[in-house]
Amino acid sequence: MAEITFRVKRQDPQDKKNPEAHWEDYKITYEGNLTVLEGLFYIQEKYDGSLAFRYCCRASVCGSCAMYIDGAYRLACQTNVKHLDSAGSPDPVVTVAPMPHLPLVKDLVCDMTDFFAKYEYIMPWLIRKSPDPEKELLQSPKDRKKLDMPIDCILCGCCYSSCPSVWGEENYLGPAALLKAYRFEVDSRDEARKDRLSRWDNERGVYRCHTIMNCVEACPKELVPTEGIQWLKRAAIRRRLFGRLK
Amino acid sequence: MIHHDVIVVGGGLAGLRAAIEAKRAGLDVAVLSQVHPGRSHSGAAQGGINAALGNHPEGRDDSWEKHAFDTTKGGDFLGDQDAIVQMTKDAIEVIYEMDHWGCPFSRYEDGRITQRPFGGAGFPRCCYGADKTGHYLLHTLVEQAYKHQVKLYVEQYVCKLIVHEGICQGVVAYDMIRGGFEAFSGGAVIIATGGAGRIYANSTNALINTGGGMAMAYHAGVPLKDMEFIQFHPTGLYSTNILMTEAARGEGGYLVNGLGERYMEKYAPKFMELAPRDIVARAGQTEINEGRGINGQPYVYLDLRHLGAEKILERLPGIRDLAIHFEGVDPIEEPIPVVPSQHYTMGGIDTNVDGATIMPGLYAAGECACVSVHGANRLGGNSLLETIVFGRRAGADVFRYLESRPDKRPPNARAAFAAVQAMEDKVEALARAEATENAYALRTEMALVTKEHFGVFRDEAGMKAGLDKLLSIKERSAKVGLRYTGNVFNLDLIRTLDLEGMIDVALCMAMGALNRTESRGAHYRTDYTKRDDANWLKHTLAYYRPGEAGPRLDYKPVTLGYFEPEERKY
Numbered sequence: 048m049a050e051i052t053f054r055v056k057r058q059d060p061q062d063k064k065n066p067e068a069h070w071e072d073y074k075i076t077y078e079g080n081l082t083v084l085e086g087l088f089y090i091q092e093k094y095d096g097s098l099a100f101r102y103c104c105r106a107s108v109c110g111s112c113a114m115y116i117d118g119a120y121r122l123a124c125q126t127n128v129k130h131l132d133s134a135g136s137p138d139p140v141v142t143v144a145p146m147p148h149l150p151l152v153k154d155l156v157c158d159m160t161d162f163f164a165k166y167e168y169i170m171p172w173l174i175r176k177s178p179d180p181e182k183e184l185l186q187s188p189k190d191r192k193k194l195d196m197p198i199d200c201i202l203c204g205c206c207y208s209s210c211p212s213v214w215g216e217e218n219y220l221g222p223a224a225l226l227k228a229y230r231f232e233v234d235s236r237d238e239a240r241k242d243r244l245s246r247w248d249n250e251r252g253v254y255r256c257h258t259i260m261n262c263v264e265a266c267p268k269e270l271v272p273t274e275g276i277q278w279l280k281r282a283a284i285r286r287r288l289f290g291r292l293k
Numbered sequence: 294m295i296h297h298d299v300i301v302v303g304g305g306l307a308g309l310r311a312a313i314e315a316k317r318a319g320l321d322v323a324v325l326s327q328v329h330p331g332r333s334h335s336g337a338a339q340g341g342i343n344a345a346l347g348n349h350p351e352g353r354d355d356s357w358e359k360h361a362f363d364t365t366k367g368g369d370f371l372g373d374q375d376a377i378v379q380m381t382k383d384a385i386e387v388i389y390e391m392d393h394w395g396c397p398f399s400r401y402e403d404g405r406i407t408q409r410p411f412g413g414a415g416f417p418r419c420c421y422g423a424d425k426t427g428h429y430l431l432h433t434l435v436e437q438a439y440k441h442q443v444k445l446y447v448e449q450y451v452c453k454l455i456v457h458e459g460i461c462q463g464v465v466a467y468d469m470i471r472g473g474f475e476a477f478s479g480g481a482v483i484i485a486t487g488g489a490g491r492i493y494a495n496s497t498n499a500l501i502n503t504g505g506g507m508a509m510a511y512h513a514g515v516p517l518k519d520m521e522f523i524q525f526h527p528t529g530l531y532s533t534n535i536l537m538t539e540a541a542r543g544e545g546g547y548l549v550n551g552l553g554e555r556y557m558e559k560y561a562p563k564f565m566e567l568a569p570r571d572i573v574a575r576a577g578q579t580e581i582n583e584g585r586g587i588n589g590q591p592y593v594y595l596d597l598r599h600l601g602a603e604k605i606l607e608r609l610p611g612i613r614d615l616a617i618h619f620e621g622v623d624p625i626e627e628p629i630p631v632v633p634s635q636h637y638t639m640g641g642i643d644t645n646v647d648g649a650t651i652m653p654g655l656y657a658a659g660e661c662a663c664v665s666v667h668g669a670n671r672l673g674g675n676s677l678l679e680t681i682v683f684g685r686r687a688g689a690d691v692f693r694y695l696e697s698r699p700d701k702r703p704p705n706a707r708a709a710f711a712a713v714q715a716m717e718d719k720v721e722a723l724a725r726a727e728a729t730e731n732a733y734a735l736r737t738e739m740a741l742v743t744k745e746h747f748g749v750f751r752d753e754a755g756m757k758a759g760l761d762k763l764l765s766i767k768e769r770s771a772k773v774g775l776r777y778t779g780n781v782f783n784l785d786l787i788r789t790l791d792l793e794g795m796i797d798v799a800l801c802m803a804m805g806a807l808n809r810t811e812s813r814g815a816h817y818r819t820d821y822t823k824r825d826d827a828n829w830l831k832h833t834l835a836y837y838r839p840g841e842a843g844p845r846l847d848y849k850p851v852t853l854g855y856f857e858p859e860e861r862k863y
Contacts, residue, residue: 061781080532092733096776096785101328104499106535106615108428109332125618152470153782163329163447172436173395182346183392185404194397198422198429202331236395 050076051128053086055098056144059153071095072140083143084112084123087155100155110201113208113267114155115144120205120265146208161217162204165224169246173231174239190235197230197275199268206262206272212255219255220247222262222272229275232282232292240292248283256280294709297323297444299691300464300479302451302506304330306427306680307659307687308485309434311648312443314688315483320695323444325451325466325477327501327787331435334487334499335680338427339538339611341409341419342681343674344384348401348420349408355416357381364675365856367413367569368639368668369814369824371519371832373852376646376664380675383682388420391681396433398422399608409543409608411674413569413863417543419674424538424611430677446477450787451505454482454513454655455704455712461513461654462704465712467787472780474716476709480698481654481691484510484642485684488660492799493635494740497529497536506661508794510642511801515650516834516847518663519640520798521805524671524815525749527573529634530620531592537612537631539673541597541624542566544608548577549594549628550585556593564863571670571815572863574633578749587630594628633749637676639667639815640802643834648687654694658687665832669814720775723789728774732789735773735796739766743799747806752820756807763803764842767796800843801835808846809833826858 053075058068073090075081084102091098101111105124112123117131123143133139149157206222207213213221220228228247231237247253253276262272282292301312304326316322324330345355360381365372392398392406399407399422411419422429438445448469455463455476463478489504490496511517527548528537542548548566550556560576561568568576581591597605602625605613609624616622616629641663648656648664659680666679746759770792777785811825812818830851835844 059779059781061779091784097779097783099782099784103328103332103501104334104337105533106337106499107618108337108425108611109328109334109499111328111332127618156782158470159329167439170440172440173393175393179389179393181389183389183398183404183406186400187404188400188402191397191400198397198432199425201336201428202329231395234395234397 048076048078050074051081051086052138052140053090054140054142055090057154058151060151061153081128082124083114083116083121083126083128083141086128086141087123087143099153107267108201110203113146113203113205115146117142120146120209120267122203122267125267146204148208148214149204157204159204162207162223165220166202166227169220169224169228170243171227171231173234173237174242175236176238184236186235193233194230196270197226199270200226201268203267205265205267209261209265211259211261212257216251216255218251220252222256222276225253225256225279226270226272226275229279232279244283244286247279253279253283294476294478294706296478296704297321298479298695299323299481299483300325300477301483301485302464303333303485303487303659304445305333305335305485305487305659306431306434306677307684308483309438310681310684311483311485311658311688313434313437313441314685315691316441316443318689318692320692323446323477324438325446325449325464327448327450329447330438330445331432333431334502335677336428336431337499337536338677339424339536340411340540340543341421341426341674342388342430342677343411343414343418343672344388344420344678345381345416345418346385346388346406346408346420348405349417352408352416352418355418357384359415360384360418362856363414364666364672365668366861367672368670369861370668370830370858371813371851372666372668373664374855375852377666378855379646380666380678380682384678387681387685391430391433394433394437396422397429409540410567411543411672412539412567412573413564413672414674419543421540424540424609427677452509452790453712453716454509455709456513456652457705457708459652461652463709465716469782474713476713478704478709480695480704481656483648483656483658483687483691484661485657485659486661488638489795489798490635490638492740492743492795492802494737494744495529495534496635497526497534498635503791503795504638504798505791505794506657507642507798510650510655510657511797511835511837513652514837515652515655516643516836517640517798517801518643518832518834519665519805520638520801520835521809521833522639522669522815523635523747523802524570524637524639525574525633526636527570527577527633528595528631529636530616531630531632533619534632534634535615535619536636537595537616537629538609539570541595541609541612544604545600547596548573549596550580551587551589552585556580556585561863568863569670569672571817574749575817577633581632592630592632595631596628597624598626598628637671639663639665639669639671646686647690648683649690649694656687656691658683669816720786723773723775724778726772726774728772730769730772732773732792735766735770736792739763739796739799742766743802747803749817751806751816751818753807756803760803760807763796763800767800767842770796797837804843804846805833805835830858
């Protein structure tokens, strides 16, 4: 049996008596392995039914449980407490907080409304002008490989929460939405031409990225949004000089 | 009260595909989902989606007829053959459609969609995008839903159907962000809430797969069909039951026991590791039960090392990451400890080939539905296919239903308010209850009972004991209460409300299994080891009996017409 303390940031803005953020400690005993998500369920079941957090797949593919754990962006389900720096201490304490710089719903649940509004704004779908062929749209493995990185995005929000340009400008689209724009603009099958361009080729779009690279560090899927954003900047210039994107 | 023409419950592949189809037909469509649609469990699917495209060099002679035969035989002849034929015919078209919408399938040199061999299939017909096919398909449909401006109500926990004069007219949902119950009325409701994997303690499924949609329909009087057929995937990670795709074997991976033998040689000499899942899961469980697990431990190995780093990184990068994160094993260097794990609910809400149930206005599609195409055992690569084919068909049929309805009156507002009131009263009662039982403890107990008594191998004595335990859990579940009554993101409320439906769905599974005195597909009884077509070539129907502990069971014939039942050999 192992024991660990979870120090969880609690806040219920609706609670008139106690609307402020505060930390609460919970002792957890476990055998074998323990993920942070399992620890949160332990607390919710054994100590406090009011604890709020998002969850779904528990296998790091759905993007629900992004949090700020021991000072870093992580997926709670993917985080084995043994792998945290605190694990080595005789009396380990794991701190669990919601993703910072986002409006809060309750406890570990952030308001993702703006995040998804920006996702929708960049027109995140394949735009085709030519008639569909009878079979598949052919795409070479080389062109398909360009999609490998951006299509692994799980829209967890870590990059968005970590980006100082988002903190400073609420209308900045942020790394996730721009990575999605890149995913389509770089796709050999996409025929958007100018349709999507005006959405990201402006001061609320790619030019607000100052390559601080927090997003790269924050991404639990080890994606590189900055690479996509830089590609878009080059593409915008190609577009202006030569009239083509790709 | 909020009104839309069509209310879709669930934002996975089936729900989104249904919504897009209905929207494109000109209807006003809303999707209600407990999580953002992009987080649905469809996204966890890995291996691929079947369609006889004939793109693979060894698949040139493939056809939808052969796909239909493999599906029928894989399902041990319990599937309705008209529905199977419909699915395999539609398959080719829907794959091209997903491609035209931008789904990033992997590609051959000539630019066509890649296909790989999969269990129980005579040809390599499983179309894939690396080992993240579900994620790619799901995000493609989320994107299309945004494009078509389908109205999305995110983080809505739907808990009750609104039924007026026998017609389904909407749902009641708990708004997790704003709090409170709200009625969503509509001319038709499509349930697409996925499977009930979480009634088992050893499931590969997402934590939200509690069978809630099945329970809602069941409680409203619509029968659940073939619930005793639960699929166990041969390769869940030993410690967490997280899925290791069948594609690992499709790409050439071995299953190995503690003696270092590729044990599938004994069970399916021709198909080996690519026999249908029920057979491979039984083989693995037999090796474990007979003491040939790894070092006598209750697991076997999935060995990919001989595939080499390059192939693993290109074709199976997703499960490599999962094995590293969740089992501490890099498949390039070491074999992966795996164990048969609950994976799929073949049964579900009884529907026809257009997703319609016996209740006017109520549809179901995807894993929560039972058309039935999977029969007694689903083939890998057919579940993603089912979601899209039958989601699309349901969306189209809803349009026909709404057009043809003689009664064009709007949904009955009084029925909607009464349904909301019923939920509020229920929560009020739970909040006041002097709880003597703990909902979480009961849920855990139930999931361990199903795992122990209704697993890969079943028999009369074990199932009877299991059923008694479930009935006692059902009785005790009347004594749970709420510990937290806040409005916003109340997980205590959601998880307590889940319990009743989970137990009722488990009871349908258990009673169906106990009654069926034969072995067929995934339902394997050590006391009745043969398939019995004379008595059991029929579907089980479980009807809710208000006030009674378990369902009333009835049966209906299987639709044949294309393939005569034969003995399965692989």
